[in-house]
Amino acid sequence: MKDFMMIFIGADYQELGLSPEELQSRMGKWFAWGQKMEAQGILKGGEALIPTVKRIVGQDRTVSDGPFEDSKEIIGGYYTVSAKNADAVVAIAQDYPDYDLGGTVEIREVMVFDR
Amino acid sequence: MESKIVDHLFRHHYGKMVAILTRYFGLAYIETIEDAVQDTFIKATLQWRKQLPVNPEAWLNKVAKNRTIDLLRSIKSQKVRSEKLLKDNSSEELNDLFLDHEIEDSQLRMIFVACHPSLKPQEQIAFALKTISGFSTREIAAALLTKEDTIAKRLRRAKQTIIKNQLQFDFPPPNEVEDRLARVMHVVYLTFNEGFHSTNKDKLIREDLCGEAIRLCKLLLKKEKFRSGSLYALFALLCFHASRLESKTDINGEIVDMLKQDRSQWFFPLIQMGNSAMNKAMEFDKVSIYHYEAAIAAEHIKAKTFKNTNWNKILLYYKKLQDLQPNTFTLLNIAIVELQLNNFEVVRQILDSFEASDLEQRAYLYYGCYSEYYERRGDLVLAISFLDQAILNTTNALEKRYLEKKKVILQNRI
Numbered sequence: 001m002k003d004f005m006m007i008f009i010g011a012d013y014q015e016l017g018l019s020p021e022e023l024q025s026r027m028g029k030w031f032a033w034g035q036k037m038e039a040q041g042i043l044k045g046g047e048a049l050i051p052t053v054k055r056i057v058g059q060d061r062t063v064s065d066g067p068f069e070d071s072k073e074i075i076g077g078y079y080t081v082s083a084k085n086a087d088a089v090v091a092i093a094q095d096y097p098d099y100d101l102g103g104t105v106e107i108r109e110v111m112v113f114d115r
Numbered sequence: 116m117e118s119k120i121v122d123h124l125f126r127h128h129y130g131k132m133v134a135i136l137t138r139y140f141g142l143a144y145i146e147t148i149e150d151a152v153q154d155t156f157i158k159a160t161l162q163w164r165k166q167l168p169v170n171p172e173a174w175l176n177k178v179a180k181n182r183t184i185d186l187l188r189s190i191k192s193q194k195v196r197s198e199k200l201l202k203d204n205s206s207e208e209l210n211d212l213f214l215d216h217e218i219e220d221s222q223l224r225m226i227f228v229a230c231h232p233s234l235k236p237q238e239q240i241a242f243a244l245k246t247i248s249g250f251s252t253r254e255i256a257a258a259l260l261t262k263e264d265t266i267a268k269r270l271r272r273a274k275q276t277i278i279k280n281q282l283q284f285d286f287p288p289p290n291e292v293e294d295r296l297a298r299v300m301h302v303v304y305l306t307f308n309e310g311f312h313s314t315n316k317d318k319l320i321r322e323d324l325c326g327e328a329i330r331l332c333k334l335l336l337k338k339e340k341f342r343s344g345s346l347y348a349l350f351a352l353l354c355f356h357a358s359r360l361e362s363k364t365d366i367n368g369e370i371v372d373m374l375k376q377d378r379s380q381w382f383f384p385l386i387q388m389g390n391s392a393m394n395k396a397m398e399f400d401k402v403s404i405y406h407y408e409a410a411i412a413a414e415h416i417k418a419k420t421f422k423n424t425n426w427n428k429i430l431l432y433y434k435k436l437q438d439l440q441p442n443t444f445t446l447l448n449i450a451i452v453e454l455q456l457n458n459f460e461v462v463r464q465i466l467d468s469f470e471a472s473d474l475e476q477r478a479y480l481y482y483g484c485y486s487e488y489y490e491r492r493g494d495l496v497l498a499i500s501f502l503d504q505a506i507l508n509t510t511n512a513l514e515k516r517y518l519e520k521k522k523v524i525l526q527n528r529i
Contacts, residue, residue, distance in 0.1 A: 013157050019251030020125035020156050027160040028120065034164055048161035077161070 344399025
């Protein structure tokens with residue numbers, strides 16, 4: 001088994017102006033998905049990220065505050081899951097609730113460092 | 116942890132929190148408050164993904180309160196009570212407002228603000244759906260079959276009016292209660308109608324609108340000072356109508372007319388609730404339009420089959436309704452009932468006494484009535500041509516399909 005990260009990009013609820021009813025239904029789906037992975041024992045961790053962004057760029061270490069024009073699609077959070085291979089994670093990611101809002105799931109394998 | 120959040124918790128809680136916070140901070144800050152409450156739900160959707168709080172409502176209240184204070188603090192040059200909040204312990208005062216009976220009280224105040232005479236009727240409905248019922252601009256637009264931009268404008272105008280006129284977050288003074296309550300009831304009635312008579316494809320939206328109207332009506336009935344014959348009658352009317360909401364459309368979302376509705380599907384508990392409200396309504400002296408409308412709805416429900424409908428009684432109620440509040444739409448209904456009674460001469464007289472255009476977007480109903488008139492008289496050719504007029508005058512796809520189906524049936528009979 002290997003560890004993979006599912007990185008969730010876009011579908012920022014704040015920006016989309018979702019209604020309380022829609023938010024509740026989204027929350028329910030996220031919760032159910034988390035429970036499902038938990039029950040399968042594959043969920044290793046994860047965080048949701050607050051959409052305010054600070055950037056440090058260049059040799060001068062220039063600090064700037066978002067929102068940035070080029071980052072309309074910001075990272076909203078991630079889950080780490082353990083799976084046989086990336087295809088298995090693709091199967092897990094079918095339950096991601098926000099595809100219909102233009103959200104993307106990016107799957108990346110976590111590197112294991114040699115001891 | 117196997118746990119579930121109550122249906123519509125967010126939406127209902129939106130209205131509650133906005134009302135409470137507005138009561139504390141004042142109507143002038145309603146936009147900030149709405150933002151804070153919206154932020155709270157976004158935070159909840161992120162945090163509750165992993166673990167639901169033990170007491171979701173308390174969690175929401177706390178976060179919304181703090182967020183409002185934060186936002187208000189960040190607004191410069193303000194003389195808001197948030198400054199006071201920093202200094203003394205008046206946040207206890209705020210906490211008290213989150214007690215159940217105070218929540219209802221705050222929501223009722225908000226209803227009266229929404230129905231304030233300085234707002235236009237269309238703004239009143241939009242504002243009520245947003246602020247009290249927690250609908251988003253998009254949901255309101257979908258519910259009222261209006262553009263999102265239009266709704267956004269109405270909401271903006273409503274808020275500007277509230278701020279410009281410095282409306283107070285309070286109940287109307289005793290001498291104005293009756294007038295203002297009449298407006299509130301009208302908005303509740305219109306909200307319900309939007310759901311009930313709307314031909315919105317989305318059944319959920321229709322049910323939500325009707326549900327909200329009933330909820331607001333119930334809320335008003337809880338306060339003794341607002342109870343009146345007309346309020347009980349309005350509640351009865353909503354219950355009677357709502358009982359057959361389910362059978363108004365079939366599984367494909369197509370319209371089913373009264374003649375064909377499966378009457379065993381009508382929801383009995385709502386009918387019972389309507390009946391007891393109607394009995395209460397009769398205990399008051401004053402008879403309102405809602406009394407007659409509820410009586411008409413009750414007659415329809417009493418009939419075991421469409422054929423058994425007591426049209427004479429319904430006709431009487433419509434006539435009384437017309438005496439009390441003359442209205443072209445009621446006149447059309449009288450014509451429709453007279454048609455059921457085969458009083459052809461009368462039907463003609465009534466229909467010729469006004470123009471289809473008097474019914475505005477419901478003009479197709481006028482042509483539909485004329486079509487049925489000719490159908491009953493055996494002139495199918497004219498019946499079809501009026502049906503064509505009806506089809507031309509409806510923009511709604513569902514209604515159009517319903518009328519077109521009817522046309523095919525008539526054509527096959529020729």
